[in-house]
Amino acid sequence: MPPKRPSNGFIVPTLPSKRLRPEGATAAVDPIRAESERPASPETSPANDRILRPRSRTVNQAPGDDKRLVPEEERMYGRNKNGTENTHLIVFEPGTQDWARIYSLQNKKYWRCVGCRPKSIRAEFHGNDLYVPLTRFHQCQLKKYEHIRKDQEKVEKRFANACSIAEHIAGEPEVAIKNHIDNVHFNHPSSEWLRDRCDSLGVEYSTKAIQLWAKCNIEEIKTTSLPEEAEADPSTVYECISSLFTGDKRSAGKIEKSWTKNLSSGYKLLQQFAGHNFAKMSRDNNKILEDIIFANDITDFHLEFMARWFQCRVGIFEANRWKHFGNWSSSDYKTITILMKKEHEKYQIILTLD
Numbered sequence: 001m002p003p004k005r006p007s008n009g010f011i012v013p014t015l016p017s018k019r020l021r022p023e024g025a026t027a028a029v030d031p032i033r034a035e036s037e038r039p040a041s042p043e044t045s046p047a048n049d050r051i052l053r054p055r056s057r058t059v060n061q062a063p064g065d066d067k068r069l070v071p072e073e074e075r076m077y078g079r080n081k082n083g084t085e086n087t088h089l090i091v092f093e094p095g096t097q098d099w100a101r102i103y104s105l106q107n108k109k110y111w112r113c114v115g116c117r118p119k120s121i122r123a124e125f126h127g128n129d130l131y132v133p134l135t136r137f138h139q140c141q142l143k144k145y146e147h148i149r150k151d152q153e154k155v156e157k158r159f160a161n162a163c164s165i166a167e168h169i170a171g172e173p174e175v176a177i178k179n180h181i182d183n184v185h186f187n188h189p190s191s192e193w194l195r196d197r198c199d200s201l202g203v204e205y206s207t208k209a210i211q212l213w214a215k216c217n218i219e220e221i222k223t224t225s226l227p228e229e230a231e232a233d234p235s236t237v238y239e240c241i242s243s244l245f246t247g248d249k250r251s252a253g254k255i256e257k258s259w260t261k262n263l264s265s266g267y268k269l270l271q272q273f274a275g276h277n278f279a280k281m282s283r284d285n286n287k288i289l290e291d292i293i294f295a296n297d298i299t300d301f302h303l304e305f306m307a308r309w310f311q312c313r314v315g316i317f318e319a320n321r322w323k324h325f326g327n328w329s330s331s332d333y334k335t336i337t338i339l340m341k342k343e344h345e346k347y348q349i350i351l352t353l354d
């Protein structure tokens, strides 16, 4: 039976090859790499080069005279804002190491200039050779490499943090996770925290989100706490997260899509969870993963993944008991806390506890 697909039509891409570590999970084994260690050219990562070669028909056609050949030392791979490796291609302007343009891998097929509006401004691989449009065909301005480098460092750092926290959680004996401590602090997010998460999800932050969080009048969660007040409108989890991050439900669809996509590429963040060792799981033809990723309803795997990805803790009150996701084995004044209750397959944001 073919895997179920979400109604939004999003199809999770298959990973290119076993030789490549799955996207999104690499930082767990590969801590932040110093800039000097980044591949200066695809030659340092031949497998990547082979895999990332676009499959569009243009590959076999000769490049037009509107394009120039990029010497290998004038290009490098980078990460997109979700932290996925080898999805950006940084191409230096000829004769300079200070100015560059970024091309982003779209649908695993073609490389599009991120600064230009028309999607047709693309870089093309012909075998190992990379061709990019001549400067006069770009509408965008060159970017300072210094800025590109700093942006890259930021996404690498954010991703490495997410992974190290996941490892920390996975490293604890499972008993410790289940026997969480009795009192855990409820922590509200900063606007910076929310903005960061909105960036990762590709949705727009609004200060309305902070206004909703202000209604969460909770200081501490005890094992005996019961939900009291909740945000009136029962919703899907995606709608709740949309409200908490952007102030209204309108971004739920985008959040669902982005969540699924990141779970598909970054499932290794789950490490050891619910009897599975995700860290050692291959993405190829994996029935367990397919079932989780394409499940019709949100599962514990989704919630645990979100808690690790966003470095928060999530508590769901369902059938008179709490289910915990993320780190509940220690209390601090830092880890953002999201509490929801579930009734009749609908969720509500919890505002106060009894």
Ligand SMILES: [Zn+2]
Pocket (backbone or CB within 6 Å): 101, 113, 114, 115, 116, 121, 138, 139, 140, 141
């Ligand atoms: Zn451009």
